[in-house]
Amino acid sequence: MNPSPVAKKCLLVLLDGLADRAYPRLGQRTPLQAAATPNLDRLAVLGACGYFHATHAGQALPSEEAHFAMMGYDQELFPGRGYLEGLGEGFDFSDRDVLLLAHLAFFEPRHGQLLLIEKKPKLPEEQAQAFFQAVRDFSCPLGRATFHRARGSSGVLVLSGDVAPFISDSDPMLPGRPLLEPRPWEERAAHAPSQNAAALLTAYLRHAHRVLAGHPLNHARHAISLPVVNGVLTQRAGQRTAVPPLLEAWGLRVLSLSSAPIYRGLFQFMGADAELSPEGATPGQDVAAKLDQALASLEHCDLIHLHSKAPDEAAHEKDPELKARVIESLDQGLARLPELVQDHPELLVVVTGDHATPSAGELIHSGEPSPLLMAGCGVWRDEVREFNEVSCAAGALGRLQGREFMSSILGLLDRAKLKGLRDHPRDLPYYPGPDLALNLE
Numbered sequence: 001m002n003p004s005p006v007a008k009k010c011l012l013v014l015l016d017g018l019a020d021r022a023y024p025r026l027g028q029r030t031p032l033q034a035a036a037t038p039n040l041d042r043l044a045v046l047g048a049c050g051y052f053h054a055t056h057a058g059q060a061l062p063s064e065e066a067h068f069a070m071m072g073y074d075q076e077l078f079p080g081r082g083y084l085e086g087l088g089e090g091f092d093f094s095d096r097d098v099l100l101l102a103h104l105a106f107f108e109p110r111h112g113q114l115l116l117i118e119k120k121p122k123l124p125e126e127q128a129q130a131f132f133q134a135v136r137d138f139s140c141p142l143g144r145a146t147f148h149r150a151r152g153s154s155g156v157l158v159l160s161g162d163v164a165p166f167i168s169d170s171d172p173m174l175p176g177r178p179l180l181e182p183r184p185w186e187e188r189a190a191h192a193p194s195q196n197a198a199a200l201l202t203a204y205l206r207h208a209h210r211v212l213a214g215h216p217l218n219h220a221r222h223a224i225s226l227p228v229v230n231g232v233l234t235q236r237a238g239q240r241t242a243v244p245p246l247l248e249a250w251g252l253r254v255l256s257l258s259s260a261p262i263y264r265g266l267f268q269f270m271g272a273d274a275e276l277s278p279e280g281a282t283p284g285q286d287v288a289a290k291l292d293q294a295l296a297s298l299e300h301c302d303l304i305h306l307h308s309k310a311p312d313e314a315a316h317e318k319d320p321e322l323k324a325r326v327i328e329s330l331d332q333g334l335a336r337l338p339e340l341v342q343d344h345p346e347l348l349v350v351v352t353g354d355h356a357t358p359s360a361g362e363l364i365h366s367g368e369p370s371p372l373l374m375a376g377c378g379v380w381r382d383e384v385r386e387f388n389e390v391s392c393a394a395g396a397l398g399r400l401q402g403r404e405f406m407s408s409i410l411g412l413l414d415r416a417k418l419k420g421l422r423d424h425p426r427d428l429p430y431y432p433g434p435d436l437a438l439n440l441e
Helices: 038-045 063-070 081-089 125-134 192-213 216-223 246-250 261-269 283-300 310-316 320-333 337-343 404-412
Strands: 009-015 048-053 098-110 113-119 137-140 143-151 154-160 229-238 254-258 273-276 303-308 347-352 370-375 398-401
Touching: 009 283, 009 404, 038 320, 038 337, 038 347, 038 370, 063 081, 063 261, 081 098, 081 143, 081 154, 081 229, 081 261, 098 125, 098 192, 113 229, 125 143, 125 192, 125 216, 137 192, 143 192, 154 192, 192 229, 216 229, 254 261, 254 283, 261 273, 261 303, 283 303, 283 320, 310 320, 337 347, 347 404, 370 404, 398 404
Parallel strands: 009 303, 009 347, 048 398, 254 273, 254 303
Antiparallel strands: 048 370, 098 113, 098 154, 098 229, 137 143, 143 154, 347 370
């Protein structure tokens, strides 16, 4: 008798910002509930469902921190969004530098302060290049600041010198609030590198305002009643930290397929392979192309992270109907998943989101858990028949948090180590661990 087949590979379909809230205009349903998702529903029937939060319910997470926790890492080791953006973009910096997300902005000067009017303004390409070039380089006795452009009006500011990332944001987030003074975190108030970083950043922000306010392009913009680009704002400082690579942490060879440099930077930081793919014409075409790429790469990987940013981007437009349409397009692009599960017993398919993104209100992200499904050989089949937040909450997987997510995948791939076994000096969660063979000589 042939043994029952066992899943050996995992395809993790990550629909960014998938979870949402219920809206009266959708009949008190979420966009996922309102969307027609016959393929994801069929997949739910073939497996078990539940819900997932990368840390704890109620905590609103940015994508990069949610992914980091989902992959089983402690938040204390997170290197910061600015660092990951710089890494993903391939900018030049050292491990000692501090990196921050940074954006050009329109401000209104008032009583010695700068009140935010609009950040990340859409500018003609030549103007954007000229503004970035004007404030690219700055030096003072505290160190050096270099502003690298990524796209549009956004980039990464690199601080070099005796600096640390434990500083507050200058980005006020909401229009009408003033540009904030960077300061060391309260718990790092006496930490000299944090003090230096805050002072260097403050000097740069003042410099950027002086230079941009007097830029000839702004004189021309003002003459035709256009708002002027007269400042830079920053957030989420980061610096390299040391973490074990995913292969060492979980015993799995991982590949990330995404369309945004932040995910390439994140997975490279975690020691995995990461490839950027151009976005498709529609969300469905985008995930379909990535699915083809994933299946072609499975031979060389144990887990493939297939990412779509489309639900999150739609939710940020604050239009629940738009998000529902985007989800329907994604469902069409994932139409092959049920057949893959049925025809390929070696494949475990996991579908979930990294965090919730509300399609109304002022919150950027919210703290609701994400629907989760797992389908493949050996996975329980529960009574869930629709893939959405409410239906999945009644599924057999229950609630998974943090490291439980990767531990569950490891178990379904028959790689989980029996507690108490110790085939390595470090207590690894997988079996077998790296060989440390006894030398008989």
